[in-house]
Amino acid sequence: MRSNVSLTSFNTFGLPAVAERYLPLTDPQQLQDPIFQRPPALVLGGGSNLLLLEHLSGLTVHVQLGGVQVLGAAAGAGAGTRSEDSPHYYQPEVILHVGAGVDWNQLVRYTLDQGWYGLENLILIPGTVGAAPVQNIGAYGAEVAERIVAVHVWEYGVGPRVLRPEECHFGYRDSRFKQEPDRFLITAVDLRLNGEHRLKTGYGDIQRELERLGKTDPRPADVALAVTNIRRSKLPDWFFLGNSGSFFKNPVVPLSVATSLQQRYPELPVYPVDGQSAKLAAGWLIDQADLKGVRHGAVGSYARQALVLVNHGGATGREVLAFSAFVRQTVFEKFGVELEREVQLVGSSPG
Structure with a gap:
């Protein structure tokens, strides 16, 4: 220590x-x-x-707990097979036991190199495997909860435990680990890959990018390439421009609110959640509030993706927090929609 x-x-x-x-x-x-x-x-x-x-x-x-272990796999490798009359890929399932400190993006690339699929839409998300269940990370229509078999934890004051998915209370960018932050420390995650699997290409610009790549009969690795290209075209590399990825959640609002907004703004992306609610694109709201590329000192909204706040160099956490409050207030005044931070606020500032 x-x-x-x-x-x-x-x-x-x-x-x-x-x-x-x-x-x-x-x-x-x-x-x-x-x-x-x-x-x-x-x-x-x-x-x-x-x-x-x-x-x-x-x-x-x-x-910094590492290691990737195959707990069970049937014979057969490759990118999966697909019959002419079925849009599903199928390959015998494989269960991976992954240490919480393993880099998430490196894990996704490793699984694709092995010919395993199921994580292709979640490529290029920064962070570690242990953080993935906490936030229930998701992108382009997929969430990690769909692939989790078990979460291995240390429960403070109790000891080691293994939680099944239904015990994790997964929701949109949410989980039991987020709701009870002082109860568990995640040590490893078990993930189920392969099986019967329909590619998710209808979210965002994936289909358009696949067409640009000439992939008329895409495989999981093609979807991963399309997502990679899209993310790199829109999101800054944190190594060169500090950021935490998507700073705000996509707001979930009552369906009546979404319908009313879409009548006023026909271009507003709306994604139905259930019969009572819908998800709005936070980046679109911020963009339409004329905040894309706006900068206050060392902090600003990224010029290519308004949902990402960036540190242009020398910013403090207090300055980022103040700019995010400005963004939230501006969006609320224009659309009447409350944005919620996706990032976790930690620590204190002098004064």
Whole structure:
């Protein structure tokens, strides 16, 4: 354990922050230490969904548990087969046990290299495997919850447990781990890949990109390539321009509200959730509020994707928080829709 450790290089926003105490978690046996009878102030993964303020009191645990293990797989490899009369790919299922500290994007690329599918729409999402269930990460019509078999956790004051999907309370960008942040530390995740699988190409610009690539009969790897191209064309690389990806959730509103807004703004993207509600595109709302590319000092909305707030260099967490409040207020005044932060706010600022 170390004291007064800078976390600037451990968060993709590149925001200055200092942890009062810092402990890398590299071996599950460390959890037997009495210090893990109580939750730490922060459990840190890839730092991709965080808005850090300058000072983090207490203990920060940096999860670095690695390893990818095949728990079960039937014979057969390749990108999957598809019959002429079925739009489904099929390959015997494979179950992976993945350490919480494994980089998510590297895992997705590894599965595709092995000819396994199911995660192709979730490629190029920053962060670690352990953070994926917390946020129930999703993109282009897919969510990680659809592939989770079990989540291995350390329950503070209790010990190791294995939670089934129904015990995780997954929702849109939500989970039990987010609802009860001081109860569990995720150590590993079991994922089910392959099986009968319909490609998801109807969300966003995937179909258009597949057509541009000349993929008239796409396979999972083609969908991954299309998603990669789309994300790279719209989203900044955090290594060069600090950001946390999508800063706000796509708001879910009553269907009547969505219908009324679409009557006023026919171009508004609306995605039905159920018979009573619909999801709106937060990026479109921010864009139409004339905020795309707007900059206040070192913080701004990305010029290619309004949903992403960026650190142009030297920004503090307090400045990002203030700019996000400005965005939320502007969108609410124009559309009457409340935006909710997707990122987790952690720490405190002087003054």
